[in-house]
Amino acid sequence: MTNMNTALATSILAKPLSANRMLQFLVTGAVVVALTIGSISAMAKPLSGEESPDFTLKSRDGGNIKLSEQRGNIVLVNFWASWCGPCRQELPAFEALYQEYQDLGVEILAVNVDDEAEKAKVLLQDIEVSFPVLFDTSGEVSQLYDVSAMPTTVIVDRDGNVRLLHPGYRKGDEKKYEKAIKMLMRE
Amino acid sequence: MGFLNKASIRLLLVACIATLSSGCASTFESINESINPLANLEPWVKPYERSNLADPIMSMDRNPVASAYAKHVFESREGARGADGGAGGGCGCN
Amino acid sequence: MVPMAAQVVVVAVTKIQTTPAIAQNMNMVKPVLVALGLILSFLFMGATKAAVLPIERADLLYHSYEGDGVTIDGPSVLLRKNIAGKVSVSANYYVDTVSGASIDVRATASPYEEVRKETTVGLDYLNNKTLLSTSFTNSSENDFEANSFYVGVSQDFFGDLSTISLSYSKGWDVVGRRGDESFEEEADRQKFGLGFSQVATKSLIVGFNIEHISDEGYLNNPYRAVRFLDSTTDRGFSFATEKYPNTRSSTAYSINANYYLPYRAAIYGDARIYNDTWGIKAQNVKLGYIHPIEDDWIFEVFLRHYKQDKADFYQDLFSRPDEFNFMARDKEMSTYTGLTAGVSVSYEWQFSQTATFKKSAVHFEWDYMTFDYDDFRDATAQTPVGEEPLFGFSANVLRIFASIWY
Numbered sequence: 001m002t003n004m005n006t007a008l009a010t011s012i013l014a015k016p017l018s019a020n021r022m023l024q025f026l027v028t029g030a031v032v033v034a035l036t037i038g039s040i041s042a043m044a045k046p047l048s049g050e051e052s053p054d055f056t057l058k059s060r061d062g063g064n065i066k067l068s069e070q071r072g073n074i075v076l077v078n079f080w081a082s083w084c085g086p087c088r089q090e091l092p093a094f095e096a097l098y099q100e101y102q103d104l105g106v107e108i109l110a111v112n113v114d115d116e117a118e119k120a121k122v123l124l125q126d127i128e129v130s131f132p133v134l135f136d137t138s139g140e141v142s143q144l145y146d147v148s149a150m151p152t153t154v155i156v157d158r159d160g161n162v163r164l165l166h167p168g169y170r171k172g173d174e175k176k177y178e179k180a181i182k183m184l185m186r187e
Numbered sequence: 188m189g190f191l192n193k194a195s196i197r198l199l200l201v202a203c204i205a206t207l208s209s210g211c212a213s214t215f216e217s218i219n220e221s222i223n224p225l226a227n228l229e230p231w232v233k234p235y236e237r238s239n240l241a242d243p244i245m246s247m248d249r250n251p252v253a254s255a256y257a258k259h260v261f262e263s264r265e266g267a268r269g270a271d272g273g274a275g276g277g278c279g280c281n
Numbered sequence: 282m283v284p285m286a287a288q289v290v291v292v293a294v295t296k297i298q299t300t301p302a303i304a305q306n307m308n309m310v311k312p313v314l315v316a317l318g319l320i321l322s323f324l325f326m327g328a329t330k331a332a333v334l335p336i337e338r339a340d341l342l343y344h345s346y347e348g349d350g351v352t353i354d355g356p357s358v359l360l361r362k363n364i365a366g367k368v369s370v371s372a373n374y375y376v377d378t379v380s381g382a383s384i385d386v387r388a389t390a391s392p393y394e395e396v397r398k399e400t401t402v403g404l405d406y407l408n409n410k411t412l413l414s415t416s417f418t419n420s421s422e423n424d425f426e427a428n429s430f431y432v433g434v435s436q437d438f439f440g441d442l443s444t445i446s447l448s449y450s451k452g453w454d455v456v457g458r459r460g461d462e463s464f465e466e467e468a469d470r471q472k473f474g475l476g477f478s479q480v481a482t483k484s485l486i487v488g489f490n491i492e493h494i495s496d497e498g499y500l501n502n503p504y505r506a507v508r509f510l511d512s513t514t515d516r517g518f519s520f521a522t523e524k525y526p527n528t529r530s531s532t533a534y535s536i537n538a539n540y541y542l543p544y545r546a547a548i549y550g551d552a553r554i555y556n557d558t559w560g561i562k563a564q565n566v567k568l569g570y571i572h573p574i575e576d577d578w579i580f581e582v583f584l585r586h587y588k589q590d591k592a593d594f595y596q597d598l599f600s601r602p603d604e605f606n607f608m609a610r611d612k613e614m615s616t617y618t619g620l621t622a623g624v625s626v627s628y629e630w631q632f633s634q635t636a637t638f639k640k641s642a643v644h645f646e647w648d649y650m651t652f653d654y655d656d657f658r659d660a661t662a663q664t665p666v667g668e669e670p671l672f673g674f675s676a677n678v679l680r681i682f683a684s685i686w687y
Contacts, residue, residue: 250684
């Protein structure tokens with residue numbers, strides 16, 4: 001056992017500085033990387049309270065839909081894509097919300113960010129929804145809203161101000177949306 | 188521990204103190220901006236531009252049951268082992 | 282908002298009890314991991330939501346290896362279920378049935394049949410953008426028992442463009458020998474891994490991995506023997522049990538890349554260099570192409586080249602039984618080149634995203650492998666000692682499986 005240790009110790013020292021230099025480089029490199037990403041705020045630019053940026057997008061019915069024309073309604077703008085698992089899970093939840101609150105002054109605009117509208121349409125044959133689906137194939141509106149996660153839900157009040165910016169989706173998040181809707185309905 | 192020279196240790200200490208004392212992003216950012224030239228880098232592929240990366244054919248490990256077996260076949264016949272994994276990519280959702 | 286996962290890794294690493302020999306290696310690696318664990322603490326500043334768990338699915342695989350007079354086949358079943366979007370549990374049951382005799386067995390003994398069973402259970406936990414993975418594996422056959430556990434942490438950051446991962450694995454082997462009830466040896470193993478991957482463009486992802494592995498204990502195969510010149514026998518040589526060092530320490534570095542082609546296809550590649558304290562140096566490179574057709578068919582081809590230089594204590598033929606402290610003749614320790622070419626095809630049935638079962642697929646994968654040894658000879662050949670032809674063989678590997686996603 002002692003012979004082994006000596007032999008091993010010798011062999012460790014035998015590949016000496018190259019290993020140490022590599023590790024040194026690794027550590028300092030990792031620190032630089034950490035500092036870099038640490039400085040980048042993971043939060044989206046907060047838009048809460050500000051007026052929601054206006055946009056006009058083509059809808060799947062063929063016509064255009066403009067956000068500012070929805071003033072007077074509570075609007076849920078949902079950015080989604082056919083390739084995004086949580087987005088697909090979220091659509092039926094939105095459909096349920098829509099069925100319940102559509103007549104109470106709530107509108108849902110599902111902004112699809114697929115690079116081809118056809119991909120979204122194929123998915124919509126599988127997951128049927130009755131709310132408007134808009135196509136942002138160029139990503140301009142996503143950029144306007146600084147979408148930092150897929151999916152992202154933005155809730156806009158009757159005056160056109162952003163009141164909630166919700167990145168991501170986990171089962172049960174639709175309850176948060178419902179709570180926000182009820183609160184905004186009371187205003 | 189020859190590779191952890193004084194400079195590296197100082198960097199690490201600064202970093203740790205910054206983290207542990209607050210989660211105080213502004214203190215950290217000012218330290219960072221003074222020493223790190225990469226401080227103003229922004230992610231260049233947006234979450235809504237990941238359609239190609241989310242495609243199953245771009246997955247690091249499309250069929251784990253098969254790749255685990257393939258890895259075993261190589262490892263049991265070759266002298267080399269290790270560093271044959273991969274993580275990352277995908278839809279980056281949530 | 283300091284993350285638990287990185288702290289756990291740091292604490293675990295600093296508290297690991299090791300034997301003196303492995304401790305030598307760890308002195309180099311531990312501080313690196315501590316440093317990296319602390320750095321991971323950063324990555325959580327301002328962390329918001331989460332990444333995603335591995336996809337839920339069930340697979341039933343038939344695997345088969347046929348080459349060098351040996352057939353090894355059997356099933357492998359894999360199940361994965363996600364719970365509440367935070368936890369993923371998985372289980373794998375795998376069986377190898379070995380029959381026939383490889384060159385090593387043909388040169389020294391008689392064919393045998395054997396069954397190896399391996400069970401793995403795993404648990405993944407997702408918190409924000411950190412994925413903590415753990416698993417436990419038991420492998421059991423009549424002359425060998427291995428247990429190991431694995432823990433890994435993977436962290437997405439920089440807008441989910443970068444992923445850093447750390448992993449640790451520890452294994453305990455009990456080595457026996459058929460026909461020798463009193464023979465029982467142990468071997469322990471530790472693995473430390475570091476990985477980094479980066480989304481470079483909308484269509485390209487690149488990564489690198491480093492893995493450091495240390496073994497300690499009885500490290501040779503009890504059935505492998507070295508041969509030495511022996512004029513007293515007809516063949517001109519005799520066999521003696523291999524003698525390996527009690528420790529082995531290795532480092533492997535690899536890079537990989539996946540690129541999405543404009544017409545919906547992908548090419549991928551990886552390369553690795555390896556060296557260890559036994560003197561083995563190896564390099565391998567792999568290139569592959571994936572081509573889907575519509576939503577149903579996926580074709581894949583790949584080519585992999587592997588080259589290895591022998592261990593310091595490897596020789597095909599020694600002059601006498603105790604010529605050196607360490608002696609090996611296991612062809613896995615020799616100088617050789619391996620080439621593998623693979624093709625695969627799969628067909629998918631898409632059901633509905635809202636149904637219980639979302640899609641299913643069948644897959645057929647075939648690899649053709651060749652091994653060409655530069656300093657391992659076919660000792661069964663009837664030629665003068667030391668002039669036997671260099672050995673080489675080819676093997677066919679099949680993977681036929683069905684999958685279902687739910």
